[in-house]
Amino acid sequence: MIKYIFRRLLLLPLVVLGVTFLLFFLTQRLSPEMRASLYIKDPRQMGSLEEVIEKYGLRDNLFKQYGRWLGSAVSGDLGYSQSANMPVAQAIKEYLPATVQLAIVTIVLVVFFGVWFGVVSAVKKDKWQDHLARFISVGGFSLPIFVLGLLLLMLFYGKLGWFPPGGYSLSTDVAIHLPNFHHYTGFLLIDSLLNGNIRIFIDVLRHLFLPALTLCIGSFALMVRVMRSSMLEELNKDYVRTARAKGLPEHAVIYRHAGKNAIIPVITLAGIQFIRLLGGTVIVETIFDYPGIGRFGVTAAQQLDIAGIMGFSLMVAVLFVLGNLFSDILYTAVDPRIKLND
Template sequence: MKKYILKRLLLLIPVLIGVSILVFVIVRLTPGDPARILAGEHATEEYVQATRERWGLDKPMYVQYYIWFKSLLRGDLGRSITTHSPVVEEIFSRFPATLELSLFAMLLAIVIGILAGIISAIRQYHFFDYFSMTVALFGISMPVFWLGLMLMFVFGLWLDILPISGRINVMIPLLNITGLYVLDSILTLNFRALGSSLLHLILPSIALGTIPMAMIARITRSSMLEIIRQDFIRTERAKGLPERMVIFKHALKNALIPIITVIGMEFGLLLGGAILTETVFAWPGLGRYTVDAVYARDYPAIQGSVLFIAFIFVVVNLITDVLYAYINPRIRYR
């Protein structure tokens, strides 16, 4: 197992180098002159050229990549063209917001998705099975931004019971320790901040977690249907074990491998793909930061954020693979 984990960690190096090259080239092939954007629409050509030289944008592409890659090896992702702040600091200041939103969205998706899938498998072809799988189909097909806007309209504007933007009421003070507002509220025993941060999480978590919830529900149902028809499940029932123990201890445990796979993939996608949700709900996370960087042609910010997202996604997949061996002892990595 240790050799397998070490091997996968070493494979991170070529993967991230490939991602860095791909992102570096694509960003520079997009239309628009970042020097002109940075200098201003009415700036003179001399000032634009000086800006281009200042940020090294006048050098050949391979020279720009070499300079950036050398800085990358030192853990330096460069400075943002628009804010002039280190990209590493900006990423780590915004990542806790994305992590908190993704964790709550994934928790919602796992709890509801697995329960819906189990009940649908147990009561196959009954009303709940048809209803839950129909809802799951709509959940997979529904655009995240449209669902977010509908949630804002219904619960934020029409019913006026939930906040529609931000992470917390700006009038409530909160000591920032970890960047995770719910955790910081608990650590500081600030229950007003805890309530406000939880309320602000509800709508974006539902919007972001709907697709993973639908995927988990469908894969849980399919996997559970395959397992509960196995001979060992019939044997457990013949022994007189309670149905709850048969389903949750024996059937679900053996059905977890594909479920864990989907959860791992979806969680990695949530961390990197919360762009639309964060934009709709004005959530100050990494996704919104990336969108703003794209609009501003902020090369260092785009490259740094995409590379960081790729790193997180690969690490989450590694953790998912390692979990297989603990869930199913028959699986051994070499």
């Protein structure tokens, strides 16, 4: 197990190298002048273009420039993000926790509803419960996420006023920047509890709800499908018949026996979806004005903030490898037949 994890972690630098080199190569398609002009804020300084090119060595060959970027990246310096107005590393540190928080709440909702709907769908196959569950999941899947997000926003914020939009309330924004609020983890949900401030916790949770619900409805259809078909397969297996023949109550047959076996493929799917959420909550973060890493990535891309783009993709690559590793490890916890050696 340890050996397996170690070997998988050895892959990490390779993936990171590949991804970042590819991106770096693409940015080199821009001429040195174009890249240099990104550093210049005032049109009157255009004359100093040559100085900038000289200073940052923008005319050096690809490998030399990449080597330079890599060298400073390894030492923790990912450059300065023009779009976020702060060093890239600091931007990631600031925006990532909000997205991770959103992704965790979303994936918990997705797995919970996906498994629940999937099980009901399978157990009540071809009855109205099955049709309803499939209708809801496919309906959510078919709605574009920006339409869904706006609809939910209209309903829950505009009409009902139950849930607010945005990252957090102004009062929370002020409170978390006061010196007596300690940022232990960067995750506001956890930090607010550690600070003993339940008001902030509830505020953050309320702001999380709508974006999380939007993401959940948009992506739990696949989960329902996988769980349903996996459950149908398991329910037909011999051990389920044995469990019934032993006189176990029906809920134990369904959840303890068939359900636990059926959930194995769902774990892979949840792993993949979780990683995708980390890098792909851009639209939702924009609609709900949520201060996450997705919004940082998009802004960086729109403004040709090369350091920002490189930092963002580096982060996504690392998260991908770690996420996959994590779902592999999770497998062994559920399925005793899987052993992670060699």
